[in-house]
Amino acid sequence: MNPMILTARLDIQESLRSRWFLLFCLVFGAIVSLLMVSGLTESRVMGFTGLSRLLVTYIQLSMAILPVFILITTVRSVSGDREAGVFEYMLSLPVPLRAWYWGKLAGRFAVVFVPVFVAMSVAVVWGLVRGLDVRWGLFAVYTGLLMALCLCFLGLGFLISVLARSPDIAQAAAFLIWLVLLLFLDLILLGVLIQEQVPPEAVIGIALVNPLQVFRVAALVLFDPQLVLLGPAAFLVLDSFGTVGFLVWAMVYPAALGGVAAWVGYRRFRKGDLL
């Protein structure tokens, strides 16, 4: 069998046994269950109705939790394995480095994306059972966004794991990156920037390169985009980009960012000491 597939399968099986994966599934399962139980599908608030409201709430919560979860668990397991001597042995086996690296990334993508997607799908099935109107276009957009988000932060996680020589440093760096991205969200730093009358181009630029901000806006863009919901920077961005253009950007840019980060990590991994 192809060594990359073997490595991906091994990583998936390792993750399925781990406690972080159990917690991961519990968290997202609990989010969807709570949203369903709390009756969000029945409510109508600020333009969102039924299942759409449930989905938009779910995607917002995912955006808050998923990045930090992916970053921390990825850097912990990759750097931890290297420090514990797992790499010394596993990389003495005749597996090509590209198969090892990309196989691990593919396996990890499957284990972070599938539970989140399944949880969202369960919500949709629940909606169908209850006879609610399902907006399949929205479901497809959210699936794409979740995939892009997983790829983005997995790529960043792998890059950090390669660059940092110890699990502690890797974990601290991962947390710091997440915090910086969080600070540059609309409602926090971008709001301040606008208050201080920073040129709109700079605000738009920052908003467009922050994957968290991109996801946040993209999750809301299919609804009635009001300033009070989106925040000032997102409103500006959407005004200049347009809905379709922004949705394309929201999927392509984070995926490309993650892909480039993973590729830089691979180049560095291949050139430096593996241990």
Place this chain on the structure above:
Amino acid sequence: MIRLTDVGKTFRDTPVLKNLSLHIAARDRVALVGSNGAGKTTLIRCLLGEYGHSGEVRVAGRDPRIDRALVLNKIGFVPQLPPPLAMPVAELVRYASGVSGADPMRVRQVAARLGLAWGEVAARPFVKLSGGQKQKLLIAIALGRDTEVLILDEPAANLDVEARHALFALLAERDQTAMIISSHRLDEVASLVNRVIELDQGQVVLDDRVEDHLEMTGFLAAELTVGRHEPAFAKMMDEWGFAAADALVWRGRVAGPDRLRFLCMVSRYAGLINGLHLDGGET
């Protein structure tokens, strides 16, 4: 089979290997010895393509950093410390066999010869095995496929007596395989090796080929004088075919290839030995 030319490796301005050059032929069985920090593990990791380095490393004419999979397919490796793998034993064997194109049944057969009951361990997480079981399994994975080089880092450290015998028998069967056996106990691997390489501060300070000095069929006349009678020593000398000239003097002969093993054995009784004389002219 293995050629290192001016290999150097530095960690944060500290040189660990210093322009090390070495050639290991296909049938060389090398005991790699040296104190902690001598550079043994770094040398092994350079051979496995796990460390970048200056100079040139070639295994079967190929660079392990560039042609990783091809080179590592020719190398069986047993690490000194078993990795803390959470995966079940069967999964580890499936993966190792899968990436090397080997038959997992062969691994199981070697494991059985080492005394590892497959049925008992197959479903258990590797990390939950005892030290000896882990060692046996890693040896079985390394020896369970056709390789041209074996790199064994303290392979017998956690093995019981029977498993050691089985390991030595398995290694003896591989007479066409180059071996590098890193060990702190030279006496333990003395019967397996025909060459001793000692590293100190990243350099080769001793490269002794046992057969350089004596024909494989040659013998050394030996005489040992001890300070007192010791039953254990007497029994051991008896096993080596030595005769007591009087209570304190033993005479006999040692086959050339066994010279290293004999000296390692004698070193265990260093406090007892007053005199030792070896004369290499016998055939």
